[in-house]
Amino acid sequence: MRALAEFIMRGRIQAIAAAILAIVTVMFSWVGAAIVALVTLSRGRSEGLIVAMWVSLPTLAMAWQGNPLPLTTIIAGYMGGYALGMTRSWSIALLSQVIVSIGFAALLLTIDNNFVNQLMAMQQQMVAGSLTQVDEKVRHEVLKLLSDPVFITGALALSQMLFGVLSLVMGRYWQAMLYNPGGFGQEFHQLRLSPQLALLLTVLSMATVAQGGAYGIWALVLMMPLLLAGIGLVHWWVSVKGWSKQWLILFYILLLLSVMQGLLVVEILVIGALADSFLNLRKRIAAKGESD
Template identity: 35%
Template sequence: MRFLAEFVMKSRSRAIGSAVVAAFIPVLSLLSGAILALVWLRMGRREGLLVLFWVSLPGFYYLFAQNSPDVLLSLLATALLAELLRRTQSWPQLLLSGVALAGMVAIGFQWLPNEIQDEFIRLLINEGGLVNYAELSSADQERLTVMMGLLLNGVITAVQLLLIYVSLFLARWWQATLYNPGGFQEEFHSLRMPLWYSGALLAALLMVSFGVQVLLPLLPVLVVPLLISGLSLVHGIVAIKQYNSFWLGMLYVLLLFALPYLSVLLVLIAMADSLMNFRHRLAPPPPPSHDGDGEA
């Protein structure tokens, strides 16, 4: 991965060409955003806008040819958040800004066409045996369908937001690797969401439980920063305690096989950390100062 960062930073044409090619290939679109963010963070807004102009062409192609706006929206959001990170150098502020953008998308935009969404929900309800198990009436099924549609839209938005964050983290890691070794590790290990954010998530959950369905698409989006904060906490504790990096590898392997359960655990740990600040509590005490105390 370092080789790719070195390659794209050697010239403007390499950066633009690599980003455009990656954007045209769905499985590599994450790299396209990372290249754009790397240029933006290192070279500034002018060079970043130039890369954004060219890399937006695949986004417009997918928008008009396949009615798929996700590539274009992801690139635009990546550029906005890269500019914010360049100005503020604050990951919590970046994560909060990303949630604000994604929240508006989750509420105001539907990712799947109605017929595809309805068919997908119908399969979940009928083929999954939910109707027989819960003995739902037709009215209950209709309400459940609406709720699942809102939640599904929020989940898709949350996945898109997570991929944008991954692109930005990758770009920042590239930048640190090439120009500031160790800088990204320090930033990531100290990432911690404020206490009020955990309270906002709990308040949203409470309001949804009382029937405020308009907030339902926001719940998956609100969870994403806490999931990242939980991963940051684990990385930070491993570094503080100098544990073997094997345990980090095991964590990500478990995420592949037990994502829903482990994600909930990471989110709960991050919420507790916003109150307790575990990294501060686990950090070794500073060495005693010898400023001449007791000397004649």
């Protein structure tokens, strides 16, 4: 990873070439966005914008052919790097990812893009065969969701949010590896949303859930910054306690199982992050430890 980061930072041509190579693989378009974020964080918004514009050329062709996701991922990489570089605030940087993801999905929903219709048809075809042994009522509800543009665009927004956050985290990790070893870990351990942003995201997500049905998946996009803050809190706790990394591996296994089967761990992390935003749990725990 360090060798790749060093190659990217040798110059503009190297950064553009590496990002375009990642983009054309499609599956690793988020790596291209991470490269854009790294350049923006390390060399400023102007250089980051130049690299982003060049890298966007093949993504524009992809968007013209019906797949706008790579283009949006590059935009998210630049916006995240710009926001984090200018403000040094993960709250603002993560908010930028929410705005890009929901804005992208809302645009697709508004213009009724053929991409959404094609994706719905593809998902219905893929899932229909796997639901032959499922209860008819459940099968009907699943297929109903997959035929709802609101749900499909919400799933796209969630996917974009995941890739956007991943690219931003990777870009900042690379930057710290090159210029500030250990800096990313310290930042991640202290990741805490401002009370105002935490309250705003919570209210918006509750309003979204209240709409019912297909809108529920949009709430997950809004909750993503709080989820990441909750994960950062867990990393901080393991570090403070001096526990081995095996505890983190167990934690991520539980998180994955939760995502697949009921979101219980996700809900606990979000609640913990929300409490941390208002109560500053790290400071209180540290103060209690000193008094003991």
